[in-house]
Amino acid sequence: QKEVEQDPGPLSVPEGAIVSLNCTYSNSAFQYFMWYRQYSRKGPELLMYTYSSGNKEDGRFTAQVDKSSKYISLFIRDSQPSDSATYLCAMSVTGANSKLTFGKGITLSVRP
Amino acid sequence: DAGVIQSPRHEVTEMGQEVTLRCKPISGHDYLFWYRQTMMRGLELLIYFNNNVPIDDSGMPEDRFSAKMPNASFSTLKIQPSEPRDSAVYFCASNSWGRSYGSYTFGSGTRLTVV
Numbered sequence: 017q018k019e020v021e022q023d024p025g026p027l028s029v030p031e032g033a034i035v036s037l038n039c040t041y042s043n044s045a046f047q048y049f050m051w052y053r054q055y056s057r058k059g060p061e062l063l064m065y066t067y068s069s070g071n072k073e074d075g076r077f078t079a080q081v082d083k084s085s086k087y088i089s090l091f092i093r094d095s096q097p098s099d100s101a102t103y104l105c106a107m108s109v110t111g112a113n114s115k116l117t118f119g120k121g122i123t124l125s126v127r128p
Numbered sequence: 129d130a131g132v133i134q135s136p137r138h139e140v141t142e143m144g145q146e147v148t149l150r151c152k153p154i155s156g157h158d159y160l161f162w163y164r165q166t167m168m169r170g171l172e173l174l175i176y177f178n179n180n181v182p183i184d185d186s187g188m189p190e191d192r193f194s195a196k197m198p199n200a201s202f203s204t205l206k207i208q209p210s211e212p213r214d215s216a217v218y219f220c221a222s223n224s225w226g227r228s229y230g231s232y233t234f235g236s237g238t239r240l241t242v243v
Contacts, residue, residue, distance in 0.1 A: 050231070059132075059219050059234030060171070104171065115161065115184060116232060120170030 019043050022105055022119030030127050035092040039105035039119045042086065046107040046117075049081050051090045054102040054121065063103075064090065095126045134220050134235035141242055146208040149238045152201055153222030161232065162195055162205050163219040171219070177203065210242045 022039045029035055037051075048067055052060035066072045069083045078091040088107075092099055104121040133152040141147050153160050161176040175185040180197045188195070192211070197203040207214055217239050221232040 052232075057236075059221070059236050060232075061234065062231040065231065115173055115176055117173070118163075118171040 019117050020105060020107060020119045023122055024120075025122035026125060027122055028125045028127060029095055031095060031097060033095050033126070035095050035099070035124060035126075037090040037092075037103050037105075037122055037124070039088050040086055041088075041107055043107070043109070043117075044083075044086065045109045048108040049079070049088050050106040050108075050116070051077075051079060052104045052106055052118075054104060056101075060104055092124075095124075097126045097128050100125050132220055132222055132233050132235035134218075134238050136238060137236065139238060139240045141210055141240070143211055143242055144209040145242075146206065147210045147214075147240060147242075149205040149218050149220075149240070151203045151205070151220030151235060153203070153220070154233055155201065157222035157224045157233070158200075159223050159225055160197060160203050161221045161223075162203070163221065163234075165217045165219060165237070174205070207240075210240075212242045215240055215242050 020041045050065040051063045053063045054060040064074055064077055064079045066079050066081050069081050072079045076093045080089045088105055102121045102123045105119040106116040108116050132154055135150045158179050162174040163171050164174055165171045172187055174187045175195045176183055177197045180200055193207055195205045217237045219234050219237045221234040223232045
């Protein structure tokens with residue numbers, strides 16, 4: 017079992033839809049949880065991060081972490097064609113070891 | 129800030145040749161990471177440095193891969209000899225791990241094709 021599993025894609029939704037992206041993980045030591053967005057032929061860029069369990073909202077984006085279930089989610093409200101990209105979840109253990117472990121990513125397409 | 133700069137953007141080489149990928153991290157960042165991305169395996173961490181010192185190279189697939197960071201502003205990833213299965217996009221990323229968290233800044237990647 018990989019440390020981080022992400023729902024396979026691709027995912028295609030109409031403009032304005034609510035999108036739910038999910039990841040599960042096996043390492044209970046993970047404390048930092050992040051979502052990266054990657055446009056075609058570009059490097060990933062940080063979209064949101066959360067520390068430990070809870071919710072965090074930023075505009076149309078909401079990140080949720082449920083450490084008891086080892087499950088994280090990213091919700092996109094009122095999705096736009098500009099949201100079309102690959103979304104990768106990433107996680108890290110606290111302390112001196114700052115390496116991130118990524119999910120494989122899911123490609124989202126928002127149809128106008 | 130110009131961000132993380134990688135070169136070349138594209139590299140096509142023949143099997144058996146040596147390939148050198150280059151990375152300039154963001155000034156002031158004390159961590160540097162090399163990742164490889166493929167459709168099958170996603171983003172895989174190859175090696176990372178802290179203050180120019182290699183910390184974890186457990187992701188380096190085999191002895192054909194080596195990485196160096198001679199100073200805070202430059203790193204190389206070398207593959208010798210290259211093989212077709214090394215074809216992938218190689219990303220360099222840097223960050224500064226503060227008291228709470230750090231976020232990676234990725235370069236635009238080097239797309240390597242070994243024929």
